[in-house]
Every structure is written in C-alpha cells, then in structure tokens.
Amino acid sequence: MPVAVPLADVISNNLDAARAQMGVSLGWHIIVASLGVGFPIIILFAEWRALHRKDSDALRLARTWAKTAGVLFAVGAVSGTIISFEMGILWPGLLGTFGSVIGLPFALEGIAFFIEAIFVGIYLYGWDRLSPRMHLLSGVPVAVAGIASAFFIVTANAWMNDPQGFSRVNGKVTSPQPLTAMFNPATGPETLHLLLASLMVTGFVVASVYAFAYLRGRRDRYHRLGFIIAFVFAAVTTPLQIGAGDIAARYVADRQPVKLAALEAQANTQSGAPEHLGGVFINGQLHGAVLIPHALSILAFGNPNATVKGLNSVPPANRPPVNEVHIAFDLMVGIGFGLLALSTWLAWAWRRLRSLPTSRWFFRAAVLAGPAAAIATEAGWVTTEVGRQPWIVYGVLRTDQAISTAPGLFVLFPVLLAVYTVLTVATLLVLRRMGQASRLTVVPATQLAAS
Numbered sequence: 001m002p003v004a005v006p007l008a009d010v011i012s013n014n015l016d017a018a019r020a021q022m023g024v025s026l027g028w029h030i031i032v033a034s035l036g037v038g039f040p041i042i043i044l045f046a047e048w049r050a051l052h053r054k055d056s057d058a059l060r061l062a063r064t065w066a067k068t069a070g071v072l073f074a075v076g077a078v079s080g081t082i083i084s085f086e087m088g089i090l091w092p093g094l095l096g097t098f099g100s101v102i103g104l105p106f107a108l109e110g111i112a113f114f115i116e117a118i119f120v121g122i123y124l125y126g127w128d129r130l131s132p133r134m135h136l137l138s139g140v141p142v143a144v145a146g147i148a149s150a151f152f153i154v155t156a157n158a159w160m161n162d163p164q165g166f167s168r169v170n171g172k173v174t175s176p177q178p179l180t181a182m183f184n185p186a187t188g189p190e191t192l193h194l195l196l197a198s199l200m201v202t203g204f205v206v207a208s209v210y211a212f213a214y215l216r217g218r219r220d221r222y223h224r225l226g227f228i229i230a231f232v233f234a235a236v237t238t239p240l241q242i243g244a245g246d247i248a249a250r251y252v253a254d255r256q257p258v259k260l261a262a263l264e265a266q267a268n269t270q271s272g273a274p275e276h277l278g279g280v281f282i283n284g285q286l287h288g289a290v291l292i293p294h295a296l297s298i299l300a301f302g303n304p305n306a307t308v309k310g311l312n313s314v315p316p317a318n319r320p321p322v323n324e325v326h327i328a329f330d331l332m333v334g335i336g337f338g339l340l341a342l343s344t345w346l347a348w349a350w351r352r353l354r355s356l357p358t359s360r361w362f363f364r365a366a367v368l369a370g371p372a373a374a375i376a377t378e379a380g381w382v383t384t385e386v387g388r389q390p391w392i393v394y395g396v397l398r399t400d401q402a403i404s405t406a407p408g409l410f411v412l413f414p415v416l417l418a419v420y421t422v423l424t425v426a427t428l429l430v431l432r433r434m435g436q437a438s439r440l441t442v443v444p445a446t447q448l449a450a451s
Helices: 007-053 056-090 092-125 132-161 178-182 187-215 221-255 257-263 295-301 322-353 360-388 409-438 445-449
Strands: 167-169 172-174 275-277 280-282 285-287 290-292 391-393
Touching: 007 056, 007 132, 007 187, 007 221, 007 360, 007 409, 056 092, 056 221, 056 409, 092 132, 092 172, 092 178, 092 391, 132 178, 132 187, 132 360, 132 391, 187 221, 187 360, 221 257, 221 295, 221 322, 221 360, 257 322, 257 360, 275 295, 280 322, 322 360
Parallel strands: none
Antiparallel strands: 167 172, 275 290, 280 285
C-alpha cells in the first residue's frame, strides 16, 4: 500500500522546490527583461545619430544592436512564458485568492507585450523597406511598450509588498479595486528603482563588450563609438539609480521595518542606529561588520537619533533569512557605488582630456562593469523578494499558505535547469555568431543618403 505523506511534509518539500524554481526563472529572466527595457532606447539613439549626422558607424551599430535585441526578445518571451505558467502551477493560493485584485496589471502587460512584438517585427524587417525616418519612428513603440511591460509587472510585485485595494470577509476577498492595488505606496519607489536598474545594466553590459574589444586591439571608430554610447548611457543613469535606491530604502524603513532590519542585520531595536557594512549574522548577532555611528537612523529617517526597529520586534517565525538578505543588500550597494566611481573616472577624463581614459585599467574595469551590474540587479531582487519573507503578500498571506499541495513539484526543477541551460548556451552561441558577422557588415549607402 502507498504510504500517506503528511500534508505538512508535502508543503515543506513543495515550498523548497517552488522557491528554487522561481529563483532560477526570475534570476534568468530579470537580466533579459532589463535588456529589453534599455536596449531599444540605445538603439534608437544610435539610429537617430546616424540619420542626423550621416554617421555610418552609428547606423552600423544600430543595425547590429537591433538584431541582438531581436534574439533577446525571443528568449525573453520564452522565459516570461515559463514564469507565467509557474505562477499558476506553484502558487495557486496567491492567484486563486487575489486574482481579482492583481489580475489587471498582468492583463495590461500582455497587451504591452503584443504591441512590442508587433513593432519589433516591423522594426527588424523594415530596414531598407521603410524610409529612414519612418523606420526610426517604428522603433519608438518598441521602447515605450518595453517600459510599459516592465512597469505593469512591477506594480503587481509592489502590491505584494504593500497590499491595497481589497477587503476580506471570513477569509474571502471582497470589493476588489484593481487600480488601487496597482498604484499602491510601493509602486513609485519600486518601479522607478527597477526601470533605472534596467537602463543601467543595459548600458554597462553593452559597453563591456566594446571595452573587451578595445583591450583586444579593436580601437577603430566603430568600436569606440559603441563603447561611448553605451557607457555614457549607463554613467548618466547610475547616480539617478543610487538616488532611487535611497527613496526605496526610505519606503522600506517606513512600511517594512522588519525588511530593513534584515537588510542591515539590525538585531535589536535601537535609537541612533549605526550603518552596518559587511559582517555575518550568527546566533542572533552580527559579527565582523564595520559600523558607521548613527548613519542608519540618518539614512532611513533623516534624524541621527531616530529609532530603528530590530529583528527582535517580531517573532522569529516572521523574520526573513538575515544573512541572505544582508549580504545581497551590501553587494548591491557596493557594486552601485563602484559603478559610480567608474563613471566618475570617465567624466573626469573627458572633462580634462576631451577623450576616453587612456589607462588599460579603466577598460578592464569597464569589462567587469557589465557582469557586476547584472549581479547588482540580481542582488536587488533578492533583497526585495527574500526580504519580504515569510510573506508572499506582506502581512496578509504567508508563502507556505500559497504553495501548491500537489505532490512531486521537485521533479520539475531538474527539467527547468535543463531548459535554461539549453536556452543560455543557444543564446550565447547565436550572439557570438552574430558578433562575428557584424564585423563584416557594410551599411548600404542609400540608408544614409535617403535621410
């Protein structure tokens, strides 16, 4: 006879499996989705420069980047579809309970995606078929729809951090107000932070490719222009992103004090709380951290003597996993300021020499800036999602209450890993082949003459 498995054990096993699957899927998709937000803007700028300055190198860059963006759009559609299925399969307690509240942004995201897909096709196949100016205009909806798509999805996530727009009677959701749910207090800080992160990571990732080419000896105008456009795009965004991060952190301090305590590994409630840099949280205390007196109180509340709630303000069962959140937060902030320093290096050199820095160390750092920006984005999602635990809907629905009770969810994890491994290898091979072909690309003279 088959042995009955206690429901509590099924939930526990499924919770671990579902978290692992969502972690892999979201971690893979967030980078591709970020490139989908930022890349069209860079491409449009390059094409605009080509048309207004008769710049053949800029046009060549725009055509090459457009092909790359097309590949990334395709694989992003695959990973996004996987996540949409996972939401229903893994978390029926979330969508089954709150679908009427948060269904609107998912529907709007679907509309934005289809608009983007239509105009991606027009833009890619419109080279040499549309007039230069009409072709440039056909790319505008791609950029707008990409931003809108990201915005709508993040409003749903923001709602999970600050649930609004519904009432509950006897455990059932009543009086859903989808617009109130979408435009909750977390929507502004979270969408601003993620959209700027997408622009920043796109710029640094693209620039890192041309920085690597520079170190390999490709120092012609085409590669220099590719680096300058992408890096300046990222450099301008970086201080804005740090400012947006400060706004988001102040929101967390006000509305999610336990998450803030986990970000800073703040064990006890304290007035005049210090900023904690680094360290490991062991046995209820942070060890090995560098402390900046009163800094946390100042950054969170603008008052050096303000009281900051600690992890001890809630029972242990309601606390996030501290080390994961604290380390991810420090990593995100540290990389952000490192990228700001690199951007400042370029600004200093340009102002002083009217040229790029001549040091090879600058370009080595620029090569690393691409992966570093991607890592910072991943770390940011860890702070947002893991920092909300044990709640899937903050203060309303616990994650273990939303998980599917169907047995055997762990079987899906190795299948998912295999799918993403194949997708990653195939994408890299295609992009590598396209990169080799782009060096042989010749821009049609009619494309510039017609403008």
